[in-house]
Amino acid sequence: MLINCVAYQEGKKLNSIPVEEISDYIQKEACFVWVALKDATTAELKQMQDEFGLHDLAVEDAQQGHQRPKIEEYGDSLFAVMHTVEFIDGELNVGEVDVFVAENYVLSTRNRTHEGFLGVRARCEKEPHHLVQGSAFVFYALMDAVVDRYFPVVVALETELETIEEQIFTKGSQRANIERLYELKRKVTILKHAVAPLLEAVGKLEGGRVPPIVANTKDYFRDVQDHLYRINTSIDSIRDTISTAIQVNLSMVSIDESEVNKRLAAWAAIFAVATAFVGVWGMNFEHMPELQWKYGYPVSLGIVAVICGYLYYRFKKSGWL
Amino acid sequence: MLINCVAYQEGKKLNSIPVEEISDYIQKEACFVWVALKDATTAELKQMQDEFGLHDLAVEDAQQGHQRPKIEEYGDSLFAVMHTVEFIDGELNVGEVDVFVAENYVLSTRNRTHEGFLGVRARCEKEPHHLVQGSAFVFYALMDAVVDRYFPVVVALETELETIEEQIFTKGSQRANIERLYELKRKVTILKHAVAPLLEAVGKLEGGRVPPIVANTKDYFRDVQDHLYRINTSIDSIRDTISTAIQVNLSMVSIDESEVNKRLAAWAAIFAVATAFVGVWGMNFEHMPELQWKYGYPVSLGIVAVICGYLYYRFKKSGWL
Amino acid sequence: MLINCVAYQEGKKLNSIPVEEISDYIQKEACFVWVALKDATTAELKQMQDEFGLHDLAVEDAQQGHQRPKIEEYGDSLFAVMHTVEFIDGELNVGEVDVFVAENYVLSTRNRTHEGFLGVRARCEKEPHHLVQGSAFVFYALMDAVVDRYFPVVVALETELETIEEQIFTKGSQRANIERLYELKRKVTILKHAVAPLLEAVGKLEGGRVPPIVANTKDYFRDVQDHLYRINTSIDSIRDTISTAIQVNLSMVSIDESEVNKRLAAWAAIFAVATAFVGVWGMNFEHMPELQWKYGYPVSLGIVAVICGYLYYRFKKSGWL
Amino acid sequence: MLINCVAYQEGKKLNSIPVEEISDYIQKEACFVWVALKDATTAELKQMQDEFGLHDLAVEDAQQGHQRPKIEEYGDSLFAVMHTVEFIDGELNVGEVDVFVAENYVLSTRNRTHEGFLGVRARCEKEPHHLVQGSAFVFYALMDAVVDRYFPVVVALETELETIEEQIFTKGSQRANIERLYELKRKVTILKHAVAPLLEAVGKLEGGRVPPIVANTKDYFRDVQDHLYRINTSIDSIRDTISTAIQVNLSMVSIDESEVNKRLAAWAAIFAVATAFVGVWGMNFEHMPELQWKYGYPVSLGIVAVICGYLYYRFKKSGWL
Amino acid sequence: MLINCVAYQEGKKLNSIPVEEISDYIQKEACFVWVALKDATTAELKQMQDEFGLHDLAVEDAQQGHQRPKIEEYGDSLFAVMHTVEFIDGELNVGEVDVFVAENYVLSTRNRTHEGFLGVRARCEKEPHHLVQGSAFVFYALMDAVVDRYFPVVVALETELETIEEQIFTKGSQRANIERLYELKRKVTILKHAVAPLLEAVGKLEGGRVPPIVANTKDYFRDVQDHLYRINTSIDSIRDTISTAIQVNLSMVSIDESEVNKRLAAWAAIFAVATAFVGVWGMNFEHMPELQWKYGYPVSLGIVAVICGYLYYRFKKSGWL
DSSP: OOEEEEEEEEEEEEEEEOOGGGHHHTTSSTEEEEEEEEEOHHHHHHHHHHHTTTTHHHHHHHHHHHOOOOEEEETTEEEEEEEEEETTTTEEEEEEEEEETTTTEEEEEESSSSSSSSHHHHHHOHHEEEEEEETHHHHHHHHHHHHHHHHHHHHHHHHHHHHHHHHSTTTOOOHHHHHHHHHHHHHHHHHHHHHHHHHHGGGGGSSSSSSGGGGHHHHHHHHHHHHHHHHHHHHHHHHHHHHHHHHHHHHHHHHHHHHHHHHHHHHHHHHHHHHHHHHHHHHHSSSOOGGTTTTTTHHHHHHHHHHHHHHHHHHTTTTTT | EEEEEEEETTEEEEEOOOOHHEEEEEESEEEEEEEEEEEHHHHHHHHHHHHOOOOOOHHHHHOOOOOOEEEEEETTTEEEEEEEEEEEEEEEEEEEEEEEEEEEEEEEESSSOOOHHHHHHHHHHOOOHHHHHHHHHHHHHHHHHHHHHHHHHHHHHHHHHHHHHTTTEEEEEEEEHHHHHHHHHHHHHHHHHHHHHHHHHHHHSSSSSSSGGGGGGHHHHHHHHHHHHHHHHHHHHHHHHHHHHHHHHHHHHHHHHHHHHHHHHHHHHHHHHHHHHHHHOOOSSSSOOTSSSSTTHHHHHHHHHHHHHHHHHHHHHTTTO | EEEEEEEEEEEEEEEEOOGHHHHHHTSTTTEEEEEEEESSSSSHHHHHHHHHTTOOHHHHHHHHOOSSSSSETTTTTTEEEEEEHHHHHHTTEEEEEEEEETTEEEEEESSSOOOOOOOHHHHHHOHHHHHTTOHHHHHHHHHHHHHTTHHHHHHHHHHHHHHHHHHHHSTTOHHHHHHHHHHHHHHHHHHHHHHHHHHHHHHTTSSOOOOOGGGGGGHHHHHHHHHHHHHHHHHHHHHHHHHHHHHHHHHHHHHHHHHHHHHHHHHHHHHHHHHHHHTTTTOOOSSOGGTTTTTTTHHHHHHHHHHHHHHHHHHHTOOOO | OOEEEEEETTEEEEOOOGGGGHHHHHHHHHHEEEEEESSSOOOHHHHHHHHTTTOHHHHHHHHHOOOOOOOEEETEEEEEEEEEEEOOOOOEEEEEEEEEEEETEEEEEEESSSOOOOHHHHHHHHHHHTTTTOOOHHHHHHHHHHHHHHHHHHHHHHHHHHHHHTTTSSOOOHHHHHHHHHHHHHHHHHHHHHHHHHHHHHHGGSSSSGGGGGGGGHHHHHHHHHHHHHHHHHHHHHHHHHHHHHHHHHHHHHHHHHHHHHHHHHHHHHHHHEEEEHHTTTOOOSSGGGGTTTTTTHHHHHHHHHHHHHHHHHHHTOOOO | OOOEEEEEEEEEEEOOOOGGHHHTTTTTTTEEEEEESOOOOOHHHHHHHHHHHHHHHHHHHHHHHOSSSSEEEETTTEEEEEEEEEEEEEEEEEEEEEEEEETTTEEEEEEEEEOOOOHHHHHHOOHHHHTTOHHHHHHHHHHHHHTTHHHHHHHOOOOHHHHHHHHHHHHTTTHHHHHHHHHHHHHHHHHHHHEEEEEEEEHGTTTTSGGGGGGGHHHHHHHHHHHHHHHHHHHHHHHHHHHHHHHHHHHHHHHHHHHHHHHHHHHHHHHHHOOOHHHTTOOOOOOOGTTTTHHHHHHHHHHHHHHHHHHHHHHHHHHOO
């Protein structure tokens, strides 16, 4: 679905143009066309390929979708695949934004994403002193928007981790903890798969030999790369903490179990002793003088109580009870 | 076994040719010969070596089989070893495809593979505008076919992992889970050994100094490399998840055991108390007044019941029962 | 908040100057201006940007704060972000020091830090033979101060680790140990995030192509890098030891539990035997000759005592009790 | 001990020569001398050093033995240390083969190895078309022989691993498994220490700047490197599987223990209930009407049997028994 | 404290010279001065700095001590920090040797080391054909001495590891094992911190761009590097084995515990059965015909004995007892 198709010249919007005229506009001096598609059909992509002269392999990738994040050079043009990651109903939703960019055009198409990029266009049009840098700046702006949307996701995952951490030394919460840690790990992995390859790819726009089209906007891409570094560090940190937390949680299970075992042992001992003693006086020997004593019964109960009490005291002192 | 031996010129099929004439055809301008063997014998390989002038070491490798995936340059020609991975009766079957490729020939021989590559030839012949790029394109098409067949294997392994994950927090399934995780790990390792070395090898066809023969088809091999990256990332992700799942499974065993222990402790306590109490009234002291009481028996039973009931209530409340 | 704004010439302090005159002073030969801000407002930063001609992206970073440690080149100037790490009430407090440095100015602004850097200025002014090297030396002095303050933090963390290690083989301290190890790991991670990216960034001031502004002070930055290496090695060593300690702690839990289980088993066996024996003589068979014996009762008690004593001796010998 | 000392010219054996004449022969055109020593004494090495003009440090290394595998350039000559790994009586035996090689000589000395390299010489002499490539080919042939002997060792270790894997889910074999896994890990480490440094060293003979002496035999060393890669991959795979197997084995111990605990809990409960019930009817209250009932006894036994049977049924159904 | 101050010319000792004349001697052709200090004071270092013209930062490092091992270039001179590791009373003692070396001087100062380096000087003076290579050879000789002293430490740690390994499958030694493994890990880490940074630093004296002063002694430093590689590999191997041993030890704890649990379960079952049975005949029903039988008592005991015996046999057979 076509969202927008606008021509810009020297940082200012000329006007919306019909798709058929794209090939005319991209011939003009200091002019570039910015087209936005959403869930583009094969036919739409074919039309764009004809108008812009896109490379077969890049169009094929955009059509198939489900590419890994990457930035590829095709002659003078770039083809970028980025993943959007959004929280929808507590679940991470991964979408894809594909961008074709050259001297005089930017074509972006987004798939399976919830939130659009109209805001990016609005902001660009409000800042003609930036937009005058041409299509590379638009490319930067789109990428910056995608990357900025990773931050709230990271924060949400960090918050979830902190919530689990508060529970980790609480008795009886280990089963819930381990389930939540596993679930969190799953989500972090999803985000990692969006961030890490993009971080690697952006490096090619910033250091060493840089594609000519982004040569003047290198500093901007370094800034994006910096954001990606920060996100990536946070992700690695969460992953590392999850690993430790799983280990610690297992330790807590063992410690809890050990304490339960001790308590079990203590009470079992106390009652086993009582049972053995009363069993003695339940024996049927004829000559058991204490059975005839007047206070034999209360004395016997007293003896049992004293012994059990002493055991209780000992176990209490050694921390088993 | 010879499957096919065909000469092509300017992207179009000339005709099937006898093996003996290969050496004539590969002299012709803009012409290349594409030979496909299956489970080639030493004699067949020897004949091919003579016709194409293949390097000793490469032919030796193809003869021995069981090479690791690799791409080697011998002068102007390339020798590639790729592994096919197929699911046959639920078990992974690893085959080998060896390709010799130079300006004017492609020789492929497959061993221990189930599915052939006739479809690749058919597709190539249908697209003469691609095939005109010569033997390097055929090489790409073969490699692309091998790599594309990894995807369903990855999907099958991911599905298996998800099935296990659904069971991981289910009580009593830990023994089955651990066996399935171990088995899955084994399969993933097999696939990894096919993918990782090939990914490394393909890098040499795409970046830095590229062998002259693939110079014009660099973009295609970058595409293949990209697919391999994606597969490799999925494999690493599965491996990582398996490790975590094994740890989590162990935690679940401990948690389950801990709960069983608590329940055991609780019931043992209840019955130990009952036994100790009835033991008291089974003692043979002469002066135990309650034994003569009319309602002594039901009262005693009541006392035991009350105490046990109270314990039951306490254990229930603290979650032990 | 402006802390200081001073002009220096040939290593000597000229005088404090008003902010508005900065742009005049930075034109002069062999003269540089050193401005220190604290928790700078947007307006202050804007003013500084105008006076010094700072790059948009760098100023934006300084404004937002919460950057990762880094050193970026903007033309002839450098922009550095460093994290301060201080112990405040037993908790690690992370602040940020941003430094803009060029041939003729140094602008530092610190946020969320407790301790200031007045001492650095004092020391620099006392050593004109060093200060004559210009703004790059000031940059070094600031970085050196930040890095030197990591050392006491590392020492505190190492001391905490040693305290835990002394407890690790003590029975009954496993729950406390695991909590403290987890907390320590958290703190170490905070410090790691300050040190590791800075270490990487400083490398760019020391080896390979070095920004011209620090070309003459390379040896100083190598010295800083060396300190960071040492800190980083200590951090990695602490992290590694924590991992091992968590594992060892889990082993100790299991070993303790195992010993408790053995003791439980032993006592349970002793009393189970006694109970079974006295139960025998509590049976109501008519023909049980020993019940009529005169010394039947003491003999029976003796038998039970001997058996239990023998069991106790056996368990004691095998280390179960 | 001198094994062999032979001069070759243009791929053909001239004849065995006395050690004293070596220095004459190595002056001749297109001629090289191939000397093989075994457990060489200091005197023998000294003599060789004089005849061949070997470097002090290399000779010292050969004398001391116990070097790590490596290939070092000394001017125009190479000094290689390789480890042989042989299975002798089920234990891995590590020997050392040191090779000095230059344009016109090859000197090999083996220490602590069981099997010799006479076969290598025989094979070389049978293939004069290969041997004509000179001393570098001999060097390759020796290295190839060393590396080929790693394969059966790898296969033996893989077989051992598979044998353990078949036992890993068998109850009661965990103690044996863990011992065998530990032992296997030890052996794999021994092999790893022979293979990994050699793999690294051979890389210097194949890619980048290659020592002139092996420039024409690069493809051969690439082949050796390829074999080493394969062996190294297998080793890493075994190591990885051992790690997983140790973890899985621990899980199996826990699962088994958990099942034992459940069974214990179940039987304990059944008998505790029975004991408590028969204890009730063993109380000495005067007014217990059921004691006088004619069928009181069998009814009481029936009640106990029914209750225990019901418990048994419940435990059976829930999988505890 | 000054140990020695000697001038050498063309490989031969001239004579001991007073410190004040150093600056004269280092002007002479083909002459170098070799000074050894021990626990040098600030004043001594200051004096040396004046005589030799040492760099501020290097002297500062030497004064502070506790540097990480490193080799730094200051113009034409080198500054090296090495750690000595000695076993003193079973504990590892880490000392420091700092070496300043240039064309015409070597200044070494050792701190906190037990054993000196007089032997190195003696050996050098005995080999004038080596010493003629000048100060770089002395530098090599010192480094070689430091590195050679790591070997006995590695051997001691390996021996300790083997002693633990012999105990690892012995029942009841797990607590001692884990303590010793932890202690061993600590010691290995100390050695690692001495070796790994030095290994990295020496690489700069051997490959790529080499400081001019060591250009002629490259082969010697490659030899040292080789020793360090070997030590480092041994250390990594010990560390890896410790990790596995800790895991295996935990498995052994679990396996032992599991066996104890089974034995407990078995004996508990046997006595619980006996107790339940004798409880039956202790019931007070009037109509229990077997109570009146003449051989009721021995028969009842027989029944209990048979049942318990059968259970014992079953448990024995299944390996629980």
